[in-house]
Amino acid sequence: MPPRRATRAQIARDAREAQDEHVQPAVPQPVAPQIDQDAMRQMIQESVQQIAQETARQAAQEAARVAAQEVARQMAAAQQVPQGPQIHVQQGPQIHMQQVPPVQVQHDHQAPAQQAPAPQYPQVPIQPVPGVFQVPPPPPVIPVHVPEVDExxxxxxxxxxxxxxxxxxxxxxxxxxxxxxxxxxxxxxxxxxxxxxxxxxxxxxxxxxxxxxxxxxxxxxxxxxxxxxxxxxxxxxxxPREALDEKKNDFESLRQSGKSVREYEHEFRQLHRFAGIGMDEEDLIRRFLKGMRVELHGRCSMVTYTSLEDLV
Structure with a gap:
């Protein structure tokens, strides 16, 4: 009996060892690295800005294309060409539209016998497109008056x-x-x-x-x-006239008195400008001698003078 008990204990020990061989050892789990919240937030903001810029650029291109198609549609309407389907534009970042079919123009290569005058079409005003920025027209030119320069x-x-x-x-x-x-x-x-x-x-x-x-x-x-x-x-x-009459009276009553001949001649010529108009050279000499002192008058009267300068 004792040998049998030992055998059972040995069997139990062997069974435990066999079970331990099949059990894998515990593997340590890797530690997750710490995430930088500020860097992650900045990356998200940059991504959002890039997406917004790309969306705005696409919207601007789409709006420009819609405006060009609207102008083409109105020009086609002015030329009485069958109008394509109406463009429906919705406000928002996404613009849905229907394309205008291309206008088919037939060219006549045959030269006409007589050239017809070009048809006159009425100008159709361009209607504003919702959601598209409209460029205001230029201000009217105000004419500037430039005064003429008299050279x-x-x-x-x-x-x-x-x-x-x-x-x-x-x-x-x-x-x-x-x-x-x-x-x-x-x-x-x-x-x-x-x-x-x-x-x-x-x-x-x-x-x-x-x-x-x-x-x-x-x-x-x-x-x-x-x-x-x-x-x-x-x-x-x-x-005035009174001043002229006074100058004439002064000229008629002018006398040399105690003045020298040069002083008398200077005053005589000053008054002659006002009262001696129309007098010839002989009259001037006679009037000048009349106003001289007696002793000088008698001496000068014996000589014949041709000008007042010779007398002075």
Missing amino acids: TFIRVLSQMKYVNLEHFSGTTDPTLAHDWRHSLDKCLNTISCPSRHKLRIAELYLRGDAAVWWDGVRVMHHGEMTYEDFLYAFNKKYF
Whole structure:
């Protein structure tokens, strides 16, 4: 009996060993790497942006193609060509449309006997396409008025810089007013100023009270004024008739008295500008001798003079 029990124990041990041989050893499971959440989020955002850009590009191309087909359809309608099926456009990222069949045009190679005039078709306005950005029309061209430049006036104005004409601000001395008017005429004649520009040049040389006076004359005068109108108004204001009569009286009553011959001759010529108009050289000599002192008058009367310069 004891040997049999030992055999059973041996059998049980052998059975356990055999079972252990068939059992595989435990294999350690691999550890999953840790995922970077920020990198994963950035990759997802970049993918979404790329998908959105691609979708927008495809939508823009599709919209441009739809607009081109709409223009072609309207042109075909203007030429009385059978119209294709209407384009249905739905708003959204995806645009569904039906293609317009191509227009069949027949070419006649036979030369006509007489060329017919080209038919006139009415212009069909292009209707806006929903979902497609419409480019606004260009603004209307506003004509710009460019003033004409008078080259002659520019030349006259530039030449006036070299004649040194003084500005006139008004005066109560008739002689100064007469001298300025005489200088103005002389300068305008020197530069060969056309008559149509003389008034504008004269206005540019008025200052102060004279400019205010002339503005008032222009307001009171109705219509266009000329340079002759300016001279008439100028003489009436600054060299009236009373001043001219006074200069004539001074010329007739001029005497040498205690002045030298040169001083007497200078004053004589100043007054001669106003009162001696129309006198010849003989009359001037006679009038000059009349105003000289008695002793000089008797001495000079014995000599015959041909000009006033010889007498002086």
